[in-house]
Amino acid sequence: MRLKLYVYGGAAMLLLAASIVISLSIGSAALPLGEVWGILLDQLPWAGNGDAKWDESSVAIVTQVRLSRILLAVLVGACLSLAGAGFQGVLRNPLADPFTLGVASGCSVGAAFLILFGYQTILGIWSIPIVAFATGMVTLVIVFTLARARGEMNVETLILSGVIVQAFLGAFVSFMVSLSSGVVNEIMFWLMGSISGRGWEHVKVVLPFLFVGIPILIRYAQPLNLFIFGERHASHLGIHVERTKLIVLLTSTLLTAVAVSMTGVVGFVGLVVPHLVRLLVGPDYRLIIPLSAIGGSIYLVWADTLARTALSPKEIPLGVVTALIGAPFFAYLLYRRKMKQGGSI
Template sequence: MPGFHAPAVWARRTRGLLVLGPLLLGCVIVSLGVGAVAMSPAQVVSILLESLGLPRLAEFTPQQAAVLHAIRLPRVCMGVLVGAALAVAGAALQGLLRNPLADPGLLGVSGGATVAVAAVTVLAPHVLGLYTQPVAAFLGSLVAILVISSLAREGGRTNVAMMLLCGVAINALCVSLTGLFTYFSTDDQLRVLAFWQLGSLSAATWTSVSVLAPLVLVCVVGMTWLANPLNALLLGEANARHLGIPVERLKWTLIALVALGVGAAVAMSGMIGFIGLMVPHLVRLALGSNHRALLPLSTLLGATLLVLADLLARTVVVPSELPIGIVTALAGAPFFLALLMRQRGRPAP
């Protein structure tokens, strides 16, 4: 089984952790300090230390502490969780489909969430109060992934190529349905849908973070636990079965974890594209395709990039705020085109 060359994998994973761990921590501290109420890194660390009962490193004002605890810290935590979920889901899907161009959006997760949000926004905007959109997005993503998986089953097995084609078709249907609901929306509803589709972390609260955190944790831990079976799947489904891997169970488990992680992330933050495509490919280029290193390092890099994207989104057009989906698309679209050009001329897998 390709859990291959354990010492080399441990060395690459250790190097990656030594780079990405401090990088994520540094980005979090900088992001916490930047804004209308400015704080130095020492002040940010001091506020966090004092909340743990430890001595402070620098003086700070009560206003700075209140802003950090009530506004910036939940927002940054949300960015870490959403980025981690999207990136690890992208890495797992690329391994499952054996295609570096795979993305969580291909399986209709994001499309299903968008249709559900559009539907409740237009038809029943207050049915669950503040939780209406998140719950609708999560259920919509689950329904979409279950429909696609059911359509892709042939002879008791899930056909990966058929799953991709069904995902494209369902996504097209979701775009049409979202456009239909948008057409019948009022001006206020249209504004809500527009901001949802562009993505934002501005609505992050400690309540939403506490809801999202366990779901993302299950997603990340579950996928990392499946690293060795994913490595075996790189050899092809037939060879993986000969190695004793329950391929069908692996597919359905991964699909469920993707729906859980991405559905929850989209439910809380709206549509944020390209993180699930860019991050795993960057890690793969640097450290190889072994999922024992790829999955945890994609988690860290995805969290880092989304924290940076959110920092740009809320500072580049002050006092307004740029939707974070625009920032990730501006970076991700050229990357995707470059990746397509890189793949051009290569034989199909």
């Protein structure tokens, strides 16, 4: 397992590094890759070349405009993919993610409420993440309550409950949009998802949550592996089932909340990436969790690059790009799952 992790992880990290550098060179002001590398190296105190002379506008584009945006895409992609892997592990279902379960919509309600009433700066930049996490957790409790019957919780019923709650909360957010006047564009732009206009302060907010979330989910990777045999069997093997579910779901919701609060609604990342990683390396969550974090970063870097360059100088909302990719993939998963169960379409 370790060898597999080192091989796939090393390859993924190299691909991520290459993706970041290539993305930094793509835009309305195209920059040569060699120049991007040189500018980045000059930012390192131990590797910088004091004699290197780069155009000031190129340095500003790389370090002040693009780099913070791309690093935020890296962090948000990792958060959403980790959250998706956590939900799929607990629920033992590849169709589960924060969006299909309505958690992201719950986070959206809190954020839209703050924007509507002008409270988004009451606690500084932390206002929306805190409220988004609280409303996301309330949503998760409601979904689980709806899905549980006679002490048991069917996975298909859980996903259906998530879809119902998501639809209701989506309507509630639309209602708040209809009430807004001066901030309607801000709410709508946030609901479509985007990294445009984000800076280093947003990177600093997401980073500590990711540093906390990754080790927690890795710590519970092996218990999640045992969940595939059922909760009762996992309990017989010494796993504290309820505690594991609570910690993984809390961590996944927290990662979703901080990601959604920074970039708005960017869907399907937590659905697509963990499933692709599972197809590549197998069902071992000791591999799926760390590789999903790297894979989500790569996925969102390229999705954001496409969003800002496809119709340049106009920018496509990032959530639109991920939905255009993720929705057909979700339909494919549904089709494949139905075929495995002997159904027909």
